[in-house]
Amino acid sequence: MLAIGTLAKRTGTKVQTIRYYEEIGIMPEPGRTEGGQRRYGDAELDRLAFIRHSRQLGFSLDAIRELLDLSDSPGRSCAEVDAIAQRQLRDVEARIDRLEALRAELHRMIAECGSNRVADCRILQVLRDHGECLSDHAKAET
Amino acid sequence: MLAIGTLAKRTGTKVQTIRYYEEIGIMPEPGRTEGGQRRYGDAELDRLAFIRHSRQLGFSLDAIRELLDLSDSPGRSCAEVDAIAQRQLRDVEARIDRLEALRAELHRMIAECGSNRVADCRILQVLRDHGECLSDHAKAET
């Protein structure tokens, strides 16, 4: 039986994060000692490792919830799992595209500035006037 | 004199966002009508356009605050402006690198899965065991 701190160390998670996962229902309510402290078994350790690894790959907690639900039905087709992963991949790709447009614009902006006075700084001019931009970087999300 | 809704439309900003910017002190408190409604002039329009464009390029509100302060000292060297933009560029590049590692891992994961049963789904196996991963995608930030 593992205390919450041990579970945290083993999975590279903060203790509060584990309690947060319990609060939002993505981790189960574990057994408790007489004094009220949480005690975990191997199933919970595995589940938490799954969650953390999925988070590292950028899956949202909602997506992870779906994945966990699906993995409880071993006989089912894994088409849905596939769909969730595809969605995540497309999301990551969209973000890369957007960030690459930003990178190009920032790069150009910086290259044009010869470190003069603020009064005629190209960087500030570009920021003032979107029309100065070449690429289509306007889309929301940072 | 522009009402807040007009300012919002002209800059592609939500009305609440403008009020939020005022609350955090990045937009000035504008004049008011007798009835208490905000009225804006061209200076505020320009300032908001600057903020929105900078946000589109991924600058944080704190960075934008610095940029706005700097642009009020036209005689100064623009080295600091340059530094802020460089920092932003490096940040964007770091995020791209990280997302590309995620993309590779997701891609590999999906490719390995031949849409079988959940029980032997490669995607779920990889998520369960970080050891299955090739690249070093563990780093925080989504």
Add this chain to the structure above:
DNA sequence: CCTGTATCTACAGTCGCTGTAGAATAGGGG
């Protein structure tokens, strides 16, 4: 003057945690 749209304030909610305060518990050494 009336009506409908816009604006006002104040506050809660988003996502995924992180940090804090103050109290209670667990486990090891003496």
Add this chain to the structure above:
DNA sequence: CCCCTATTCTACAGCGACTGTAGATACAGG
């Protein structure tokens, strides 16, 4: 068995950058 320290407990506030809501008030056109 007692004590001490590290750990855990609950409850709540805060982050960044907004977004949405409710209920009241103001403004502009006909």
